[in-house]
Amino acid sequence: MLVRSTLVVANFAVALLTTRPAVAQPTAPATQQTAPVTTQDLQGLWDFEMRQGERTSPGFFALGPVDRAWAGSITMYLTNTLAIRALTVRGDSVTMVVASREGDVTFSARLSSDGGSMQGIVEYHGGALLPMTAVRRSRPVAAR
Numbered sequence: 372m373l374v375r376s377t378l379v380v381a382n383f384a385v386a387l388l389t390t391r392p393a394v395a396q397p398t399a400p401a402t403q404q405t406a407p408v409t410t411q412d413l414q415g416l417w418d419f420e421m422r423q424g425e426r427t428s429p430g431f432f433a434l435g436p437v438d439r440a441w442a443g444s445i446t447m448y449l450t451n452t453l454a455i456r457a458l459t460v461r462g463d464s465v466t467m468v469v470a471s472r473e474g475d476v477t478f479s480a481r482l483s484s485d486g487g488s489m490q491g492i493v494e495y496h497g498g499a500l501l502p503m504t505a506v507r508r509s510r511p512v513a514a515r
Contacts, residue, residue, distance in 0.1 A: 411460055411482060411486050412486070413434045413441060413458070413460065413465075413486075414434055414435050414436060415433070415434065415507055415508060415510060416431055416432075416433050416507070416508040417431060417432050417433075417434070417489075417505045417506065417507050417508065418430075418431050418505065418506050418508060419431065419432065419445075419503055419504065419505035419506070420503065420504055421493055421501050421502070421503040422501060422502045422503070423501055428447060428448075428449065429447075429448050430445060430446050430447040430448050430449075431445075431446055431508075432444065432445035432446065432455065432505070434455070434458065440458075441455075441458040441460075442455065442458075443455040443458065445469055453469050453470055453471055454469070454470045455467055455468070455469055455470075456468040456469065456470045456475060460482070463481050463482045463483075463484075464479070464480075464481065464482070465478075465479070465480045465481070465482050465489055465491070466478070466479050466480075467480075471496075473496045474496055476493060476494065476495055476496070477493070477494045478491055478492070478493045478494075478503060479491050479492055479494070480492075480503070480505070486507070487506065487507050488504065488505060488506045488507065489504070489505045490502075490503075490504050490505075491503060
């Protein structure tokens with residue numbers, strides 16, 4: 372169960388590390404009240420990779436705006452899909468809280484200046500700290 376949760380957190384962290392700036396968006400999920408608004412647009416799909424020693428745990432997360440906040444889910448390729456309970460952005464700092472069966476897992480990261488990636492640490496159950504990187508997927512271009 373610990374390996375499964377670790378993979379979930381790793382995938383989440385990698386996804387968060389790949390954001391790109393765009394239009395103004397809120398800094399917290401729909402379930403939280405927040406006054407500040409960020410200029411980073413985190414909407415889209417993010418691929419991530421969490422490191423646990425010599426092993427990597429890949430996955431992706433999807434983010435979108437909901438009621439002046441962010442909502443989404445994270446999917447670990449080796450386990451399952453989990454809800455992103457909260458997502459806040461303050462300057463270049465991103466914090467994501469992911470709900471898991473064993474309790475919440477937190478990802479704290481720095482957003483790159485171009486908003487295309489994030490790098491940070493996942494605080495896992497029992498205090499384990501695991502590095503994670505996320506990169507935003509390219510957005511498809513619609514044919515005219």
